[in-house]
Amino acid sequence: MVVFGTRIPPVFSLLIWIALWEIVGQLDLAFILPPFSSVMQELVLLIQRNDFQAAAWLTFQSFVIGMTISIVFGVSIGFIMGTSKIANGVLGMWVNIFASAPLSSLVPILMLLFGLGQTTIVVTVVLFSTWIIALDTYAGVRHISPSLVEMGRSFGASRFQMLTKILFWAALPEILAGVRMGLIRAVKGIVIGQLLVSVVALGRLFRTFSDNFQFEQFWALTVTLFIFALLFSSAIGWLEQRVEYYAKARI
């Protein structure tokens, strides 16, 4: 988009959407949509609240633990799928089923089995993100140039050396892409979990706000979560940039 001869980056179109939001809110066109400015004001207040900080911290911890587990599982499964035909056929079937299934339907079961606390959040994160990480890792392994593998063998690389010095790095761009997708799904999983529980932590806040028609606060909380998801996604995106120099030069 060019205005007065200068290129405006696409991100700025978001400003137009925000402006629209503000107008709709100010004109009271939809009572569930308060003006953007008031949402922002509430956001500042929200992040200072103790109950929010406690809930957010708890959630964040569980998120990190869960993501670590799912990265380890997902990458391992992806590698196994990529190196063994049988594993690919069998594991692949399960991974694909769970990658596209409405995992939110499993959340009520998780709550039954694991209670309402941190464990459930961790399990939710693992459940939501492992599959896509496995799939993308698998794609990365499949893309490894056979020449590179032969080269390693021709110079006498051991299995361990193959994995750590060649295979992992060659598949890394796809692995990172998978982790980024997994991260996004994990955040969605946490939100869904919290909405379904709604008696503790963030879920409770959501319920309180919506029950009391406190839409500014509700949106503030939602926007906070959105920003959180986008920040994480950008962080991985930054990592992906770092390996881009060789991602495209692969044979």
Add this chain to the structure above:
Amino acid sequence: MSVSAAQDNSPKAATDDIVEVRNITKYYSPDVHALSNVNLSFPRGQMTTLLGPSGCGKTTLLKIIAGLLEPTEGDVLVNGKQVHGTGPERAFVFQDFALLPWATVLRNVAFGMELTKQDKREREDRARHYINEVGLAGFENKYPHELSGGMRQRVGLARALAVNSDVLLMDEPFSAVDEQTRRKFQEDLLALLANENKTVIFVTHSIEEAVYVSDQIVMLSPRPGRIHSIIRPEFSRDADPDEIRRDKNYLDTVEAIWADLRKYLD
């Protein structure tokens, strides 16, 4: 037809063969018969080229010698002993270079030594020496994506030289670069090998290349791959490279081989 090249139709029993292949047969599947009963000897210190049209099994044979492929039947002997799989006495140069795209030139050249766990200082010194030898001095810290095709192949060559193997196996090493670079490479390769005392087994589909660089040419016929004949080009290599390419004996040899191979083209 008279050709100033010694034609040799029987498996040669040379005095010192560093590599020997005996009764090599290879099936990729019941329908795909790549090699049939190949017997060959490779004299120490000489350059042997495997030449032939597509489907004659030359790359298959090379990889079997390298230990990257298992033959269905037959043995490979190096220095008189049977070998299975890869080994430090044989180094491979790949057609598509097979460089680690995330590593610098220095690390790539040192990679073979890194895998055998040599000391970092030592291997980097050796690597620098060979980077110099192939004419890439100054490019130690560049990445493959910053290099041209020709330069990447020189990295591959330096890497193979750096592990100090007895035998160098080269799989159509110049086919992925342009024609001008290719010619220069052939000349540079000969110059380099003059100092190194290595045995080289070379695969190519270019007749000119084979005649230019080799001490002996093994011609393979396709489907399934078999030895058709063995030729030792006889022309003087003392002259200027451009003059050699116009030498009558050189050109006659090329023509004779072409006439011979022609019948295998569809």
Add this chain to the structure above:
Amino acid sequence: MSDAPSIATTPPMPMADRETLLGIPIMRVYQGLSIVLVFVAWEIAGLVPISIAFPTFTGTMRALFEMLVDGRLFYAYAETLKPLVVGIVISGTFGVIIGIAMGLNKTAQWFWEPIFVVLQASPVAALIPLITYAYGIGLTAKTVAVIMLAAPIIVLNTYKAVRHASPSLIEMCRSFQGTRFQEIWMVIVPNAAPVIFAGLRLGVAAGFIGVILAELLITPTGVGDLISYNRSIADYEYMYAAVFTVILFSAILVGFLETVEVNYFRPEKKKGQ
């Protein structure tokens, strides 16, 4: 040069991979075995039991059968599918149109891409409770939930497909004096069709997620109701059976769409998004 004619007709070969077992492709056998294994593990876990809220496999299957026979299951899915189908049709139609517009027009791309990327990455599920305030608790609300989750994926996939349409085919069309309209209709769209269809498949999966969520969060109807209600009365076998059907239904639906995609469009498929 001696070359003995081949005497043996069967070439010596390393042990070939078995292709079939009793006529069934070997991979299916392995997959089937893994399914059996999972069911057995489930049964054992239920018998231990690892939790009072964890029914056995057989118990769950019994409940499933019962719901199938007395029609509860069919009624539930009929209810659930209504907003799903309507939502997919709407988001599919408008999503593909917007996606194509974005792919062809720089301004459209500038305007729509960032917002859809944000929607795609954000947990829009958080907004589902709000829907009730605007649209009540009926079909409309649930359809909106489907659209919210399915539209971004469909739009973005369509957009990417159109953007990456083969430049050489487009050039070829121009070289034969094709009009812009012909270019779009006869080259770009067919070229982008496989990826657009993949986007629709992902959209269906996402929409299904949306409708289940809406049923769990807004008002229980359909399958969501089966899950919530049976949980509330602690009839875990029926609850788990309902969840089982959801996973099964999704697997079959997505599997079916994938088969259509592979057979009808092109066989080169990449796993993962």
